[in-house]
């Protein structure tokens with residue numbers, strides 16, 4: 029049996045795509061480290077180079093392939109190059125044929141070191157924890173329940189479910205990630221507890237913020253039966269699974285943040301649970317606002333309902349922060365749809381928004397729809413929206429200048445208030461001597477586009493300026 033101290037080689041992990049993929053990489057790193065590998069930030073010196081790919085849209089696939097080719101050039105001749113993640117799962121055979129420089133294309137739950145799927149017996153338990161074994165997936169082991177190393181930053185994503193039960197017309201995710209499979213409360217909370225305990229042993233900063241993620245986070249738990257079973261909001265007086273989980277996580281850690289909320293899942297109960305965490309941040313996955321267009325997308329809602337929900341939340345918490353994402357150029361989109369979206373953006377005044385042009389994905393409902401929108405027109409509409417939103421975001425950031433906010437120091441010189449999600453939104457520049465992992469009250473003294481600048485309150489007082 030291998031000693032825990034024996035290093036069998038160095039691994040380099042490159043992660044592409046969304047936060048959900050980052051969690052998968054964390055789990056794979058935990059697995060590799062338990063196998064005796066040690067992480068390195070230098071791909072040139074690694075024995076094992078892993079690319080965790082993204083297959084969401086064409087641009088993401090191209091970035092994944094470019095990264096694989098770049099690392100194939102840089103790696104040592106005897107190093108092993110492994111491609112895993114969504115592209116490996118969705119286009120495994122094509123990748124094997126097209127990229128002979130790759131040593132292994134490993135779908136979800138397959139071993140990166142050998143060639144076999146990970147098995148329940150091959151998966152070590154990190155951080156001294158015990159866990160209940162999840163049901164194995166076809167051909168492999170569920171990444172959701174793999175152990176993970178201590179977070180390198182004072183925040184960490186925690187994935188609470190995999191897959192999705194919805195049928196959005198543009199989205200291929202359910203076809204390769206499968207139906208939703210929620211973890212139990214106990215497994216999620218055990219992972220949070222391990223992340224909270226791990227930094228002391230690993231010399232990492234203390235964990236201050238947990239970011240809950242899933243493809244359809246508001247639906248967390250609805251697929252479960254038996255212990256940890258989901259109930260719909262308010263039925264029989266029981267809390268909805270996501271609201272209950274949010275409250276339970278918030279009892280453990282200073283900040284709890286939720287990403288990716290399908291708008292129909294934003295119930296009063298969930299809004300209350302989010303506001304009670306002290307992180308009034310709402311990431312609403314809206315995609316569009318025109319009702320007929322959303323129907324074409326096979327999604328729920330319309331701009332009026334979304335505006336009402338945003339107004340309800342602002343009535344309860346005027347400082348609430350909103351993020352959303354929108355797709356431009358989905359088949360059938362008209363000038364009228366575009367005008368409605370622009371009007372919505374101007375009215376809603378969300379703090380953050382991401383815009384994407386439609387990508388025609390194999391096997392999706394939208395791929396076969398008539399009235400495909402020319403890519404140039406989709407891009408033009410995207411630019412129109414992004415230009416408007418940039419001015420709104422900048423004004424929102426300017427409005428924070430002059431206030432004092434609690435800032436979490438993420439890295440030397442960099443922090444975040446509750447208004448910014450990590451890696452997605454703007455940042456706060458803070459004095460470089462502040463300790464990583466500390467939560468400090470700072471005066472916001474300047475804004476530049478999406479980013480803010482903060483100084484200690486007493487330093488501001490010394491200069492005679494006032495913070496409100």
Ligand code: SF4
Pocket residue numbers: 192193194195196199200201202243244290
């Ligand atoms: S909710 Fe998200 S993951 Fe699920 S089908 Fe729609 S876009 Fe895809």
